[in-house]
Amino acid sequence: MPDKKVRKGERLRFFVHPLFLLFGAYFAATGKLFLFLNCTVVALLHECGHAFAAAKIGYRLNRIVLMPYGALVKGDIDGVSLKDEIFIALAGPLVNAACAVLFVALWWCFPDTYPYTDVAAYSSAAIALVNLIPAWPLDGGRILYCAIAKAKGEKLAGRIARGAGLFFGIVLFAMFVYGCFVQVNFTMLFFSLFLLAGAVGGKNCSYDRIRYDYAKEMRRGMEIKRVAVGKDCKIKRLLSFMERGKYLEITVYDEDGRFFGEITQGELVKILETAELYAPVGEFVQEY
Structure with missing residues (x-):
């Protein structure tokens, strides 16, 4: 949710979380800096999709913060309806999916471009699919929350969406622990902690309502x-x-x-x- 009201005409601004820089340093040290930068650009496109969708229906998302697990868009969406929130949540994954399809079409027309765009294409498809996982606070979890809230109320929707986030977080953390015996995957660790934090954190939205x-x-x-x-x-x-x-x-x-x-x-x-x-x-x- 936004920290302040967004003024008309205010431009989209970018901020960098300190932990994002540490995360980038880790990828650089492991020889995966290009992959990190590529995923960052894909995440920015994802959040811009949310921002443009919100602007289309009269809301303003004016801040994008680069976080260790990706990017986070903030702005003025107080009181957004459940239907509109589904529209905004879907916009991000749809932008990534469209980019992935565009790259595939590019390979079909110009096969020589594959070695230069394969990472971007796979990253776009992966981020689109991952964000559609029905686990809070991912886009899929928000869509699940809004769909249940429209039918059964926000209290039950919150329990189910956060429960799904907790379930997926525990599963991914267990996969990280299991992977430690083969090859340590810190990306899996960070993502599982992100889901767990989202599932157990946050305030009760019913008081706001x-x-x-x-x-x-x-x-x-x-x-x-x-x-x-x-x-x-x-x-x-x-x-x-x-x-x-x-x-x-x-x-x-x-x-x-x-x-x-x-x-x-x-x-x-x-x-x-x-x-x-x-x-x-x-x-x-x-x-x-």
């Missing part, structure tokens, strides 16, 4: 989500209807199915400041 300020999103335009409930419906149940990127409006009906009142998401947030989670919504509709 409850306390979120929609003023900035209103300027972009938001889809309204309408839900009908009975006046005996519990406040806790209303929380499950809240969806990122959408503004909730709740219509309340009495036992006879007659209109009783309405509550907007802003009003629901105020109710949550003092209400018991198991209190019926009908007690608060009359106050508005």
Whole structure:
């Protein structure tokens, strides 16, 4: 998530994490500097794909940070809908896949270019496939999270996506340990630690969803989500209807199915400041 609001027209900027330089020094010492530089360029193209996709739907990703495990893009995507987040997450792997296909087409037309582009082609294909692994925080994990969240809610989606990340992280770490008896693969170690850190770290997004300020999103335009409930419906149940990127409006009906009142998401947030989670919504509709 972004550290600050992105100003209109602000250009994409690049930053280098100190550990990235150490990682590069390791590859240089092992005679794999060209592979490291190649993968760095491919990772940058991947993140630019995310940035351009976000810009297309009205969001701004303005910072790319080179990290030991690749690159990380940051910017202003507060309140992005689950559907749009899937679109942004898919853009990175699709850019890499398109590059890989382009190189294959180049080999078909100009076979002599193969020795000069094979590493770039294989790296592009590998990064595209790896990022589609359904493990948080990879793009595939984000897509899995959003797909489940749309159907079952963000709480369950978070558990499944992080659980998948933990599973793949443990498997890769076990493969690294096993490989130590044959040939040490530090890339496998770094990647497994990245997945494990992503699976067990991070904050609970449900708190952001409850306390979120929609003023900035209103300027972009938001889809309204309408839900009908009975006046005996519990406040806790209303929380499950809240969806990122959408503004909730709740219509309340009495036992006879007659209109009783309405509550907007802003009003629901105020109710949550003092209400018991198991209190019926009908007690608060009359106050508005």
